Amino acid sequence: MQDKINTSYKQLEQRSKYTNMFLRWFLYLVLILFALYFIFPLYVMIVTSLKTMEEIRQGTLLTWPSGLNFDSWAVAWGGRGYGAGDTFLKPYFWNSIKMVVPAVFFSTFIGAMTGYVLTKWRFKGDQWVFLFLLFGCFIPFQAILLPMARTLGVLGISNSVIGLVLVHTVYGIPFTTLFFRNYYISVPTELVKAARIDGAGFFKIFFKILLPISAPIIVVTVIWQFTQIWNDFLFGSTFSFGEAAPIQVALNNMVLSSTSVKEYNVDMASAIIAGVPTLIVYVLAGKYFIRGLTSGAVKG
């Protein structure tokens, strides 16, 4: 009797082992298929950018390039060297950097400050201020184009990188405030009380107590703002043209304005160049992001 039970348990154990193994491999298979599906466009872009126009015309989308040919990358970045009509990304890339760095810095800093005030220095009607800021998150881009164009005109900074910095900073504040406010609300207010008794003032508490523990939310905000601002096309194309345009606008001009043959390899290289900075930010900051989330810096 006992032996019988033992053997049947063994059989059951064996069976569940096989089922588990099968399910596991099935799971991997599905994951691999999805991964391939998502990586496919990137593969096509990279491969195409490395081919000559000759190869592109003869082969299919998937064929390997004959060799590592970075000519189209050089053209996309630095142009062909003849004067008028030669559009290339280098100056616009720096435009974008000059726009995105200050815009991300100011919007993050102001958001942190506002979040700090809204949670730790409550005042009468603060919930209304927060509500209106929140409302700002839901205003569509298009709705602020005209008033913003007028504002930039009055300030005399239309069609300039500074103008774009202002636009993106202002438009980013609702989002950054929301992030910081929700983060600081979980920081015990007793910290602020203790610091006040210790004699620290408004700014000292912010810089010495709150900011040092804000790394996780700063990273989140920077990723969010950087992606938004770098990838923005609407504000860039509306409030700037020619020399002052950011990279996304230049990319568009470059791809659409070529009069003769479509140079797919150059287009692909340009698109990758325009997309790389956000990728870098994700890869670099993403690590700190997870580290920040898991360290539990605030509690205790």
Next chain:
Amino acid sequence: MKTLKIEELSKNFGTTEVLRKINLEIDEGNFLVLLGPSGCGKSTLLNIIAGLETINEGSVYIDDYNVSKVEPKDRNIAMVFQSYALYPSMNVRENMIFGLKQAKVSKEKIEEQLQKVSKFLQVDALLERKPSQLSGGQRQRVAIGRALVREPRIFLFDEPLSNLDAKLRVEMRREIKKLHQQLKTTVVYVTHDQTEAMSLGTNIAIMNHGVIQQNDTPENIYNKPSNTFVADFIGSPSMNLIKGNLKQSSNQISFVANGSNFEIPINGYDFKEKSNLEKKEVFFGIRPEHIFSKKSNEGDFEINLRADLSEYIGHEQIVTFDYENQEVLAKFPSTIKIELSKNTKLYFDLTQISLFDAKTKERI
């Protein structure tokens, strides 16, 4: 000179009255505990003393100086919080000297204070650690240390032990008591735990709905509660309050419980005022620990009550009796055998009773 004096203090948040006409005084070196259920305003009162909340009416004096409009840092106070509120990004050393650095104290003096206090609290080996690397008890000690280095006139404690587990709480309670005995500083301590209040305080102010119900020594709070709220709040289980009437004849005063037909003589009771006692509706208050199963004093009053329920809690048992449809709880050693649903002889210690007016709920 009073170290701390609060005069006619009122505070409201919008339309909600949080504190109503509070008057309090503490002498140098005393340990005042603000005790009350949550929402009674005790933490708000402490924050007002610290200067973290504004006042609507009245004033706060420290050493006879009106500090009502003085910044927290200039009030010569230090505060220990429930969540410890240690600055997470700083190590223990930086946490403890942060206040002194803000006050621009000289480096030598800061170092001297830090050494003295960290040795005294036995945290000198932890100075380079971050708060997240400390245990609950250590954090608590550092938080106290941060308050100590400033050598304040008054220590404020806001429920400092309620985040600790039961065992550690008892340990830290004793440490705070020792600390106060050694340093003899003035302390204001907020808690909702009556054991903490009783064991620590030289004075206890019991609060409810923003009003101080009684401000007295722990002994008087326990033995002579000034109203039914205090009587009910202090003690576990709380005082039995039996409803009934007083009877007064020539030189005999007695209590008759509602529905009962016998009188309990209370000639020995120390009335505040002896007039108009006849037929007065009262609560007869007696603590469960003052009801005995054996006669211990000559003056004990013998009564027969039916036992309904018995709760065993280790060293003692709590038995619920029926007194003309009113519940009466008694505390006995667990060795005594009480038979349920049967009448049991009980002895009330009449020297320990309290009487309250049934209408005003005040002690008479």
